[in-house]
Amino acid sequence: MNYDKDKVDELTLSLLYLVAHERREGCGAVAWKGFDWETMNRLYNKGYISNPVGKSKSVVMTEAGFLKAKELFEKHFSADAKTVSLPKFTSFAKKRWHQIPEMIRKDLMNNVWCGRCRSETSMQLREGVLEQRSLVLRGTCKRCGGEVARVIESED
Ligand SMILES: [Zn+2]
Known part of the structure; x- marks a missing residue:
C-alpha cells in the first residue's frame, strides 16, 4: 500500500508524547517504542529520537523531539473547545450568511440532509462560499x- 509516511511520522511522534514515561527537562524524554520499526527509523533520521535499534523497550526522545511531540499531540488530540476551528467564509459568503436572521441560520444548520445517516441531522459548519x-x-x-452541504439559493 502506498501511504503518506510523513503523516504516519507525525502521528507516531505525537503518540510518543503520550507514552513518554520519563521527562528529562531540557534533554528530551524516555518513551516506550512499540511502534512501526520503519517509522521509528525515519523519526531517528529526522532527529526526534535516538537510534531505536536495541533490545530496550524504550527510546530516548531528543529535546526537540519531545517538544514537537507535545505540540503535535495537542494539535491532534486535545479536546479543548478552543482547538475547534471557526468556520471559514469568503467575505461575500459571510456577508450573505449574516443577512439571514440568526434563528433561521440555526434552523438551517439543524436540518441538513446527511446521505450517510439517511436522515436530517445537524451540521458542524466548516466553510461557506x-x-x-x-x-x-x-x-x-x-x-x-x-x-x-447545504445550498441556500439567492432570493433575488
Ligand atoms: Zn450523518
Whole structure:
C-alpha cells in the first residue's frame, strides 16, 4: 500500500508524547517504542529520537523531539473547545450568511440532509462560499462525521 509516511511520522511522534514515561527537562524524554520499526527509523533520521535499534523497550526522545511531540499531540488530540476551528467564509459568503436572521441560520444548520445517516441531522459548519449566486455551506454531520452541504439559493 502506498501511504503518506510523513503523516504516519507525525502521528507516531505525537503518540510518543503520550507514552513518554520519563521527562528529562531540557534533554528530551524516555518513551516506550512499540511502534512501526520503519517509522521509528525515519523519526531517528529526522532527529526526534535516538537510534531505536536495541533490545530496550524504550527510546530516548531528543529535546526537540519531545517538544514537537507535545505540540503535535495537542494539535491532534486535545479536546479543548478552543482547538475547534471557526468556520471559514469568503467575505461575500459571510456577508450573505449574516443577512439571514440568526434563528433561521440555526434552523438551517439543524436540518441538513446527511446521505450517510439517511436522515436530517445537524451540521458542524466548516466553510461557506458563494457559487454562482447561491451560498454553499459545507461541513460535517454531527452524528456520523460524514460530509454534508447545504445550498441556500439567492432570493433575488
Ligand atoms: Zn450523518
